[in-house]
Amino acid sequence: MKLYLSLIAIALMFFSCNNNSNKTKVEFAYIGGEIINPNSKFVILEKGTTALDTIKLDGRNRFIFKVDSLKKGLHTFRHGGEYQMVLIEPEDSILFRLNTLEFDESLVFTGKGSKKNNYFINEFLENEKEETYVLKLCQLKPEAYQKHIDSIKNRKTKSLEHFEDKYEVSELFKRIAKANIDYSYYSSKEVYPFAHYGKNKGAILKSLPVGFYDYRKDIDYNDNFLKDYPNYYNFLRRNFSNLSLETHYDHAKSKAFHRNMLCYNLDRLHLIDSLVTNSTIKDELLHHFTIKYISLSNNSESNTIILNSYLEKTSNEKDKALISGYVNSLKELGEGTKLPSLQVVDYNNEEYELNSIINSPTVISFWSSTLYDHFKDSHHKLKELKEKYPEIKFVTINIDDMGVEKTKLSLKSCRFNCNDEYLFKNPKESKRLLAIYPMTKTIIIDQNKKIVNANSNMFSVNFEEQLLGLINR
Structure with a gap:
């Protein structure tokens, strides 16, 4: 890490000289870091939808990058299939360290500009935990629910005020941090009718107290400043779902939804x-x-x-x-059709045509090392299903383009065996032909190699019912 610390020190000296001379306005910053268990050899830095650069990791999985002609604001850094936001402003020299096995949870920033970004990543992780808690609160009556989420917002506001008193922060930070609190709160309001028990959502909407959605009159649906900010999009998705629910009940014949x-x-x-x-x-x-x-x-x-x-x-x-x-x-991939002809490779480097490995009722699922939680959860679920339904063959296919050895290492590091595990020979074309989205997609095939359901999900409440139907066909 000495090389990186030296580079940052040089950058800080340069910034200091510029500030003392007052002749040159600094319009650049540095960002660098170290990635443990990398999924690729690159980090991509983006501003909005524009990729600023693809930065290659060195032999020690580290990098340093100078952001020229900096447009201050939220940037995105991507590695493998994961990403996270970072606020970069002039004169920042930010380093981060993360482990891809726990991408967000392991992320820590150091250097000039680190405190604001550590604040944001901590808020992000807190919001993830809070999401489950808020969904449980949705079973309360509207007045009680509002009291609880008001309390959450007040706690976050006080925490932000304390941070601003303790550290020198920019107006840009304040604006983003406040938006983070506000839009999390608004999202909690919008989710209530959907998460509250009962199929008659129209009745739930009518039960809300006057003023429950008063903030809507101030919402800008075309906020160019927030257009690259995840919390803003999360709110908009819930808001449009809710507004459409109201529209839907204006013409719906049934109260069920x-x-x-x-x-x-x-x-x-x-x-x-x-x-x-x-x-x-x-x-x-x-x-x-x-x-x-x-x-x-x-x-x-x-x-x-x-x-x-x-x-x-x-x-x-x-x-x-x-x-x-x-x-x-x-x-x-409709019911009764056959899977397209695709080549898969097992972990002995033997190649097979996909249909040739189906010789009994079969379930095909998929995984990627970039979605680590799904990788673990799906394999634990498969272990349980294999024990309960020995009549069914469970085939699992990795969709990455990383080669046999690296994919096998992912399995073995979590103590999963390689039986009935494969990877695509041509991942891009295979993903297109099998319409693999989302990653939870599961395909059910009968003993005649015919598709029963190409759009199932092993985590759905009726999945085992589908498996019993497959066995009894």
Whole structure:
């Protein structure tokens, strides 16, 4: 680490000289770090949707990078399939250290500009824990619920005030930190009708006290400053889901509600189109809700209707092609069809055609080393299912392009065996043909190699019911 500390020291000396001379305005910063158990040899630094650079790790999995012509604000650094935000301002010289096995939890910043970023990562981790707690609180009556989340907001506000009293912070930090608190609070308000028990969501909406959503009148649906900020998007997703719920009940014939109702999802896409004019924000929201609907649907006709609505509203040509291809791939995987011909490789480096390894009722699931929690949870779940349903073959396929040895190492490091484990010979094409999204996707195949369900999920409440049906076919 001495080399990196020396580089940062040099940077700080340069900043100091500039400040003393008052001749040059500093418009750059340094960011560097060390990544333990790297998933690739690169770190990507982005500002918004623009990639600033792809930075190669050295032989000790470290890097240092000078951000020239700095546009101060939130940046994203990506490694493998994971990412996190970092606030970079002029004269910052930020180092971080993380372990990919516990990406967010292990992340620690040092150097000039570290305190504000450690504040943000701690807030991020607290918000993750808080999410589960808030969902439990949603079973309270509205007045009691509001009292609890008001208390959470007040605690966060006092914590921020204490931080600002203790450290010198910029106006930019204050603005982002306040937005973080506000939009977390607003999100808690928006989720209440969905998380509260009962299928009659219309009745829940009517039970809310007057003023429960008063903050909505001040929401900017086209906030260019926050457009790259995750908490803002999380709020918008919940807000549009809630607003669409109100619209839905204006014309719904039934009081019962479920999130994948076609008319409700069409209402939501229409509402986004009518309220959002910022193309970046609109396209992200439209993409999110469209792909989510399709990934949970086994109805090709409904998928086509949603797709057509999406195509009319989005301006993102790349996403149009991606989602259109996704819908077409799902059509090819309909019930009673056969899997496309794909090559997989086992951990002895033997190559097979995918259909050739199916000789009994089979469940195919997928994993990636970049989604570590899912990797562990799914393998523990599979172990349980294999013991309960010995009549079924459980095949697991890694979707990464890392080679046999590195993928095998991931399995062995967690003490998972390699039986019925494979990886794709051509991951990119295989993921497209099998429409692998989200990662929880599971494909159920009968003894005749015919698809029973190409869009299942081993964590769903009715999954074992589907397995019993497979056995009894």
